Amino acid sequence: MERSVFAGLMILTVLTGVTSHNSQAADIDGAWLSDTAFCRKVFEKKGRQLSFAKGLRAFGNGFIIEGNQIRGRVARCTIQTRREQDSVINLIAVCSTDIAIDTIQFRLRVEGPNKLVREFAGMPDMEIAYQRCPM
Numbered sequence: 001m002e003r004s005v006f007a008g009l010m011i012l013t014v015l016t017g018v019t020s021h022n023s024q025a026a027d028i029d030g031a032w033l034s035d036t037a038f039c040r041k042v043f044e045k046k047g048r049q050l051s052f053a054k055g056l057r058a059f060g061n062g063f064i065i066e067g068n069q070i071r072g073r074v075a076r077c078t079i080q081t082r083r084e085q086d087s088v089i090n091l092i093a094v095c096s097t098d099i100a101i102d103t104i105q106f107r108l109r110v111e112g113p114n115k116l117v118r119e120f121a122g123m124p125d126m127e128i129a130y131q132r133c134p135m
Contacts, residue, residue: 025082026089026110032130033062039133050135062130070095070106077104087111088119 031043031050042062044053050064052073063072070077070093077093080103084090091106109117114132 026084026087027113028065028089028108028110028116029067031062031064031133031135032116033133034128034130036131036133039135043133043135045135062133074098 031039033039033042040053042053043064044051050066052064052071061073063070068079068082070079070091075095075097077095079091079093081092082089087110089106089108089110091108093104093106095102095104105121107119107121109119109127111117111129116130116132118128118130120126
């Protein structure tokens, strides 16, 4: 009997930790692009579904984050791990294209409610800034 009570308390403790972590998680859902002036040319919204506009690739390669999914024009990723420390979000995602599947690490620095900077591991001078599109 004592073991089941202890196990129940341990599960409750773990679930409480997960819930509190998620409630404090940075909101990164949405359509992201380097220049928001082109949002309507790159993305479209049908009902509640965000997608890429057809044919217009000249305005940049943004991405869409919805829950544990990241979608680009050529790849779709499922986030496996998400760790936040201060303003940095580290994501490990399994990504697939038409020809390959790979595990990729994303390091995102949140610089405001509508601005992310993607940093590249091992390349401290390489980063790309994105802004959330007002959809």
